[in-house]
Amino acid sequence: MAEEMVIPAWKRWLEGIGDQVEFFFKFFRNIFTGGFEWSEFVRQCYEIGYRSMMLVGITSFIMGVVLILQLRPTLVSFGAASMLPKTLAVSFVREIGPVIIAIICAGKIASSIGAELGSMKVTEQLDAMEVSGANPLQYLVVTRILATTVMVPILSVIGDIIGLFGGFLALNLRDKMSYNLYFTKVVASIDFSDFLPAFIKTIFFGFAIGFVGCYKGFHSNKGTESVGLAANSAVVTASLWIFVIDAIAVQVTSLLFYK
């Protein structure tokens, strides 16, 4: 009996992998075939980018403040308080900013895409689109995945700037440092090799968020419960992918830039 239970489980897992690979290739095929839905792409950029800006801004600001407050005692004990702007800038731009912002986006965007497409499936809107002869992949999936791929890096850059500004305000709670000195130190400490790999990995984060959200929504079951499951599963899977991509990106960056 137990053996009977195991076989469908791994079969289902393998089928899931196969479905994801097929979905991946369908996405790429649909970018280049048929007309591109520019108006829907712009609408999605607005929905995904502009509407997430407040959340990303607040989170990044708080992270900047918290990091300075956490780092200060340690650096002060080593007599290295002047290193605070550099330490914050490097850690925020290289790692904390992109990952935290991507996780926030996974929570907000992947879940909303998963729930939206899942509910479209439940209410037969996806079937309606398909039987009318339109291509739901082209209209719904391509536009959303490309919008997240474009907007998450932009949100990440905006989040980095706001986070560094938060760090400046936190630093001035205890110490006094001028705006000019703080940002001169920040800019001087960030190298091309700090910014570029971090920016590139946010492109992959954005793709993963859009892809997972669309896949989970598109492949949800036809029941109201499945809408919640699609949203939940989209967040969990997208978050996991962000850490996997980050681990790979760090390895690649270390090999290329920090020998």
Place this chain on the structure above:
Amino acid sequence: MMEKAKEKSEQNHKPKGTDEHVIVIKGLKKSFGEKHVLKDINLEVKRSENVVILGRSGTGKSVTIQCIVGLLKPDSGSLKVFGDEVADMSEKELKQLRIKIGFLFQSGALYDSMTIRENLEFPLTRILKIKEQAEIDKRVEAALDSVGLLDSIDKLPSDLSGGMRKRAGLARTIVVNPEIILYDEPTTGLDPITSREISELILSIQKKYNTTSIIITHDMECARLASDRVVVMDDGEYIAEGTFDSLHKSKNKIVAAFFKDIL
């Protein structure tokens, strides 16, 4: 190749109202795992005919029309629409076929992020690739006028009642002038007055646009009003077929159960 295409085109544009069968189903079978939903379906639908399929829930009615439009692939048997086997069609051919088939979903399946106008414009711009806004507006307004919803053109689906959503769904179906319309329980969840209005609308659309229709319903009033022929389905098979009045006199227990409250 050209001759074949010409022949196909002529077949598809025969004068309406002839005895030509636009849908021919023979020995259709479909299973989901161990569950045999369609066991042996045979059905022929003539051009401009309204066929009502009656049957209990879960007997395979919706699966039949989903096979017709290529949403589901049958396991075996033959299903020809306009003389072409649906299962053998390429993605492109299936897309072309779907332009000629309208499908009204039980829920209306309106795109809820779009207004009614945008819902109707969607198939015109994406499928028929109409570019002129004047032509699009003319078609959208004509379709909405046919279902009596011209006043709600700029409303969102969430602002409409259940009956209005069904009408809007019907308008989106007829806006591309399909030759066949498949109705999946068009009156379910509606009050008797609205149900009757929808049934009369189905009939008026058949007359106005000369469409062929398959209507899946449990609503006997809808079946009486809209049908030229009624087919009764049970356990994945058709068990009776005839006009509404002839089936009314049937001795078959399942058929009689459907007609028992009809005077």
